[in-house]
Amino acid sequence: MRTGVRAPLWRGIAMAAGLTAATALAAAPASAATTPPHFTDDFGLTVVSQPAWVDETHRTFTFSVSSDQVPNPTLLPGQVAGQHVIMVTLPEGYDGSGATRYPVLYNLHGNPDMPNTAWNQRVTERATLGTPLITVAPNGVRSWYSNWVNPGALGPQNWETFHLDQVIPLIDANLRTVPTREGRAITGHSMGGFGAFHYAEHRPELFSYVGSFSGGLDLLSQEQRAAVVATELSPDSGTPTVGIDAIFGPPIWPLDGVWNAQSPAQHVASLRGMGVAMYVGNGGDLTDNPVQAVIENRARQTALVTAANLTAAGIPHHFADYGDGSAWAPGCTGKHAQEPCLQADMNHFVGLLMGRLQHS
Template sequence: MVKKSSVPGPPTPSRRRLLRIAGGATAATLLGGAGLLASATGAHAAQDGFGLRIVDRGEDDPRMKYYRFATDAIDWDPAVNVLLPDDYAGGRRYPVLYLLHGGGIGQDFISFDRAGIRQLTAGRPIIVVMPDGGPAGWYSDPVHSNAGPRDWETFHIAQLLPWIDANFRTHAEFDGRAVAGFSMGGFGALKYAARYHGHFASVSSHSGPASLRRDAGLVTHWANVSSAAAELAGGSVYGMPLWDEARVSADNPVEQVERYRGKRVFLVAGTSPSPVDWADWVTETQVLAGQREFRDRLNEAGIAHEQYEEPGGHVFRADVFSRDLDGVIARLRAA
């Protein structure tokens, strides 16, 4: 059993009561600067900057660092875990993997710590950044929110990414960054890699949807419904009842295939979700179909990629992630 991180969780648990089904293995997951340079040596505590003000921190663990921020982008204080390599104290710079959690109740910046990320990365020369993304934030700035700011895309890309580069010894360049995620986070990884083409050299989607419009836009509808219930107090990511069609197309991996050219692309989905678990079956069936559609588009465009189909349903496969991590490290600039 993996020991749970001792750092505190999000301070507003009431936001989670709105969504009854667990996000890691249910349909909810799919359908669910200045003054900072010295701290980047790792010899000093991390500093505020880039719109982020540190309101809580845990820096005693030699590998796992925890920070909670006040930010105008989110109206509660989101957190991040930053997992350093075993030999980070040696003074080298490292590539970075941004690892995005799934959606639903109980899914947050600690999710991958619960899943054994410390053991999975032991001895590997890479920094892993695991931020909050909301129970149904969909790694997006929503079209409309009734719950105050929930601009997760702004928080991750405009604020957290440069804050990490300023406070840790990273390779702050295209070939120094990867993005990956599970379920909703797998979609977020694909979205960020396309929308921010020059930011990430490798992208991995573990049971994450890759097509927003198939089956009458089932994933888009679920993003709207789940975000309205669990994140935005009746608002929506893409607009209801009418979608912001330009936003959907900009976020849709199968419509942005050329944005993956020159990147390492890794996809995995399950082929045998439980026939007696409706949520598992619907979720992974949709994920698999969408990833196959995306794979076909990549093949048509002549874009290299890895696509795997594994037994089981909508679960995080630690063994597959370990294999993926080897590929991430091989693609990125070495420490």
């Protein structure tokens, strides 16, 4: 179902949820746990840094692992060589020794970004306040959430295997989760929106809901290919830089078969039976913050292609095509990496998935 931004229901839900979450966050109760969970090594992962609370509310903790699937990730400033930080936000009252189990939302960050940045923590905690939901944000750097075709001197960069076959079972083994498809959802922003659809399409048995916040979903688009190549070549996206064929192979015909095969927009059939949602603006005033405006405008084009293919396949979906953001959330002007827009996206998406995910 495609939903227009002018629909009063959408506007009311987004604004009310944002205001309620923002008000409640200031007085958020501490988690029932005073000591963060302890994680044990397994599934090819070594826990190199045990969970530690990020602040006194005892809702969000970070921990670090090393992985045999991505032993040498590229790094952004502040990251440690050979390690992957993972941020987890627990529901209020979480008790690791209790009988209650919680569904899990995997939230994939964009590039350049990290899972444990302050804005990712704020958006997650606000959107999930008062909600019986665990949120997990794993490291992704410039991964494009894929098993790389030509990682070269970096060695294995099997990000899809790392996240789906290592991180997910590690979380299920160490937290009180609902460890089934019915208790699991995935979403992401920008590169992370690509990753969410990519993972859900490849492994539909793992997820019951998928979302994209301004994701670049169409690898057949030459503009989207240019965006991927830019992240490979730019040191701002991680160091060391890599070649233009590192992730998906050469981006030009007739050598671009992997690009075509891995494009989420054209491979939506496996999402049938899953909840699907997309959120995107049009960039708003293109003279205001033009880089972020143009990136969002182009991301919208990939969402339109994806929505058309979902419709043609008869797959129901929510599509918040919110234009310049003025009717979506206060402070949102339709730009690409704008916290008020992303907060409204996450607020609405959490409301959707909690109507579907299994609780126990």
